[in-house]
Amino acid sequence: xxxxxxxxxxxxxxxxxxxxxxxxxxxxxxxxxxxxxxxxxxxxxxxxxxxxxxxxxxxxxxxxxxxxxxxxxxxxxxxxxxxxxxxxxxxxxxxxxxxxxxxxxxxxxxxxxxxxxxxxxxxxxxxxxxxxxxxxxxxxxxxxxxxxxxxxxxxxxxxxxxxxxxxxxxxxxxxxxxxxxxxxxxxxxxxxxxxxxxxxxxxxxxxxxxxxxxxxxxxxxxxxxxxxxxxxxxxxxxxxxxxxxxxxxxxxxxxxxxxxxxxxxxxxxxxxxxxxxxxxxxxxxxxxxxxxxxxxxxxxxxxxxxxxxxxxxxxxxxxxxxxxxxxxxxxxxxxxxxxxxxxxxxxxxxxxxxxxxxxx
Amino acid sequence: xxxxxxxxxxxxxxxxxxxxxxxxxxxxxxxxxxxxxxxxxxxxxxxxxxxxxxxxxxxxxxxxxxxxxxxxxxxxxxxxxxxxxxxxxxxxxxxxxxxxxxxxxxxxxxxxxxxxxxxxxxxxxxxxxxxxxxxxxxxxxxxxxxxxxxxxxxxxxxxxxxxxxxxxxxxxxxxxxxxxxxxxxxxxxxxxxxxxxxxxxxxxxxxxxxxxxxxxxxxxxxxxxxxxxxxxxxxxxxxxxxxxxxxxxxxxxxxxxxxxxxxxxxxxxxxxxxxxxxxxxxxxxxxxxxxxxxxxxxxxxxxxxxxxxxxxxxxxxxxxxxxxxxxxxxxxxxxxxxxxxxxxxxxxxxxxxxxxxxxx
Numbered sequence: 144x145x146x147x148x149x150x151x152x153x154x155x156x157x158x159x160x161x162x163x164x165x166x167x168x169x170x171x172x173x174x175x176x177x178x179x180x181x182x183x184x185x186x187x188x189x190x191x192x193x194x195x196x197x198x199x200x201x202x203x204x205x206x207x208x209x210x211x212x213x214x215x216x217x218x219x220x221x222x223x224x225x226x227x228x229x230x231x232x233x234x235x236x237x238x239x240x241x242x243x244x245x246x247x248x249x250x251x252x253x254x255x256x257x258x259x260x261x262x263x264x265x266x267x268x269x270x271x272x273x274x275x276x277x278x279x280x281x282x283x284x285x286x287x288x289x290x291x292x293x294x295x296x297x298x299x300x301x302x303x304x305x306x307x308x309x310x311x312x313x314x315x316x317x318x319x320x321x322x323x324x325x326x327x328x329x330x331x332x333x334x335x336x337x338x339x340x341x342x343x344x345x346x347x348x349x350x351x352x353x354x355x356x357x358x359x360x361x362x363x364x365x366x367x368x369x370x371x372x373x374x375x376x377x378x379x380x381x382x383x384x385x386x387x388x389x390x391x392x393x394x395x396x397x398x399x400x401x402x403x404x405x406x407x408x409x410x411x412x413x414x415x416x417x418x419x420x421x422x423x424x425x426x427x428x429x430x431x432x433x434x435x436x437x438x439x440x441x442x443x444x445x446x447x448x449x450x451x452x453x454x455x456x457x458x459x460x461x462x463x464x465x466x467x468x469x470x471x472x473x474x475x476x477x478x479x480x481x482x483x484x485x486x487x488x489x490x491x492x493x494x495x496x497x498x499x500x501x502x503x
Numbered sequence: 504x505x506x507x508x509x510x511x512x513x514x515x516x517x518x519x520x521x522x523x524x525x526x527x528x529x530x531x532x533x534x535x536x537x538x539x540x541x542x543x544x545x546x547x548x549x550x551x552x553x554x555x556x557x558x559x560x561x562x563x564x565x566x567x568x569x570x571x572x573x574x575x576x577x578x579x580x581x582x583x584x585x586x587x588x589x590x591x592x593x594x595x596x597x598x599x600x601x602x603x604x605x606x607x608x609x610x611x612x613x614x615x616x617x618x619x620x621x622x623x624x625x626x627x628x629x630x631x632x633x634x635x636x637x638x639x640x641x642x643x644x645x646x647x648x649x650x651x652x653x654x655x656x657x658x659x660x661x662x663x664x665x666x667x668x669x670x671x672x673x674x675x676x677x678x679x680x681x682x683x684x685x686x687x688x689x690x691x692x693x694x695x696x697x698x699x700x701x702x703x704x705x706x707x708x709x710x711x712x713x714x715x716x717x718x719x720x721x722x723x724x725x726x727x728x729x730x731x732x733x734x735x736x737x738x739x740x741x742x743x744x745x746x747x748x749x750x751x752x753x754x755x756x757x758x759x760x761x762x763x764x765x766x767x768x769x770x771x772x773x774x775x776x777x778x779x780x781x782x783x784x785x786x787x788x789x790x791x792x793x794x795x796x797x798x799x800x801x802x803x804x805x806x807x808x809x810x811x812x813x814x815x816x817x818x819x820x821x822x823x824x825x826x827x828x829x830x831x832x833x834x835x836x837x838x839x840x841x842x843x844x845x846x847x848x849x850x851x852x853x854x855x856x857x858x859x860x861x862x863x
Contacts, residue, residue: 220584227580231651234821259619262646262657286622291591297622298658461594 148369163308167198174304176240182253183244184213207233215402226256237261246272247279254285258300268302271311273323277364282372292462322407324442333387336480384482387474388414394459411444419496421475508729523668527558534664536600542613543604544573567593575762586616597621606632607639614645618660631671633683637724642732652822682767684802693747696840744842747834748774754819771804779856781835
């Protein structure tokens with residue numbers, strides 16, 4: 144199936160299908176220049192680099208490659224430089240195409256390199272994880288981490304096309320698949336109670352990688368995100384709702400060191416904290432929180448954050464990009480399936496929510 | 504005087520006046536957030552940092568500073584990181600303002616930091632060199648150099664406002680003032696024969712820093728560039744004409760090492776080569792070339808490039824951002840005051856033009 148994403152800069156397609164190679168055979172040529180560089184990592188390269196390269200070569204393209212080390216801990220300015228160096232050495236031009244083959248880290252870094260190499264070159268996303276298929280390959284957010292904060296350096300930059308092959312999810316480690324499920328559940332929680340029910344009913348086939356269930360979930364999430372992003376490319380309004388669980392999640396990732404907790408795992412625990420906060424603000428019930436907890440557990444996701452001093456939480460959260468005039472804003476649930484943004488300056492309330500899981 | 508620049512993203516003003524501090528007192532508050540960071544360098548800081556900071560502080564703003572080493576050789580990813588580190592440590596937010604106080608290098612790097620910090624924060628330019636007042640502070644080009652090529656990493660990003668105080672030109676070293684004059688002459692050559700005549704008539708007061716002459720020249724260049732940029736923000740068409748002399752100039756800068764030749768000096772020699780090429784293509788006369796030569800000499804600018812092997816010229820020029828499908832494109836003069844773009848694959852012709860100044 145083909146979703147069309149409208150952005151102020153241009154419109155691009157997301158191709159979703161059972162076989163990545165078939166998608167590329169059918170649709171890639173029109174989106175990729177005759178000179179292209181594939182950026183991938185050491186884990187993905189042995190799995191998909193050759194077959195993807197072969198498809199492009201048989202379409203007559205000159206294909207170069209840049210293989211990076213794997214992991215969130217490499218999503219930094221040093222690795223970005225490796226991409227720039229490769230592009231310069233390969234003499235890539237402003238109209239050549241950069242192709243991101245991998246998960247969110249590869250997609251974010253490659254997208255940022257594309258946004259900034261010669262002040263912007265076209266790029267194409269081939270997301271190979273559930274997380275990147277439903278989240279980081281849609282919406283134009285690109286970037287790298289700073290030692291003091293996640294995704295602090297970046298740009299809004301849209302791909303020319305996204306190719307989401309569901310077969311790539313079969314080689315994904317179970318833990319990473321679960322991390323992707325955290326984002327799937329996030330979409331349901333923030334905007335669609337019926338989708339939440341559907342996930343609850345289909346959690347077993349989803350976890351067993353049933354193709355039809357996966358296709359529906361990926362399509363649904365991409366469509367939801369595409370709608371939100373189309374209305375708000377630069378994240379001034381509605382789009383901030385996509386950060387449900389992320390303010391706490393980012394604090395967890397920063398505190399633990401990038402990569403110790405997977406992004407989706409941190410978001411999962413962050414969503415539970417957000418549920419506690421929503422509950423304490425008088426929005427949702429403790430039954431609602433329990434329902435979210437149960438679903439996350441069935442997806443093999445953590446629902447309690449790691450324990451660390453409250454002061455560190457506050458410190459990390461103050462670096463959040465949603466901070467406005469020094470006030471921390473949170474995405475909370477007015478009800479399951481409907482998120483809103485609230486400022487919270489009640490330190491004791493936050494402290495309570497962050498220690499809600501501790502033994503009392 | 505106030506020029507208004509229209510870009511697809513927004514419209515911003517360029518304030519030009521005899522006194523920088525007066526311009527800031529009158530107009531800065533509306534463009535600068537209550538939290539702001541001034542980025543400058545070790546040369547400019549002792550001259551202007553305190554007075555600029557005082558104006559902003561007396562308007563009630565929290566003013567932070569980041570002081571970088573001075574020079575084109577620091578326009579790199581390592582110095583960019585110093586800016587990011589400072590912004591993170593100062594806890595600058597997405598809506599805080601970044602202020603570039605200095606020449607083109609400071610403007611380009613600060614603009615790129617602003618374009619990419621938290622995926623984009625507002626920034627304001629205070630250009631303190633003739634070059635940056637007439638060129639790099641107008642048009643939204645931001646970026647840094649790569650060891651293999653100039654301005655290879657960057658973004659198109661527009662300032663909120665530009666403050667061009669002519670008094671800052673009085674502290675500028677003579678050599679840098681001349682380098683700025685190369686760009687002034689460039690505008691005349693590429694698009695306005697009457698402006699060329701005006702410069703020829705006013706070259707002495709200009710070189711003597713006569714305020715009225717400077718004001719007219721800066722305004723004229725900014726207006727010309729603003730017109731071109733407004734029509735072509737992303738450099739697909741007409742805007743490329745602004746690169747007159749730059750294809751050769753960039754090759755000189757890369758070959759000699761950034762900073763050995765000032766940008767304007769390299770552009771000056773590059774324009775002479777472009778004149779030779781235009782002549783050989785049958786466009787302008789040898790008298791025209793001589794006329795350009797004479798004017799550049801009166802502005803104390805070099806009109807012969809350094810001598811280095813032809814192969815290195817070709818190698819450097821192939822990295823130029825104007826390269827399209829491997830062909831090198833040049834900005835040449837159809838007549839004085841009217842530039843056009845031409846591909847040139849005649850290697851012998853290029854070789855001749857590049858050795859035209861060598862003893863025969």
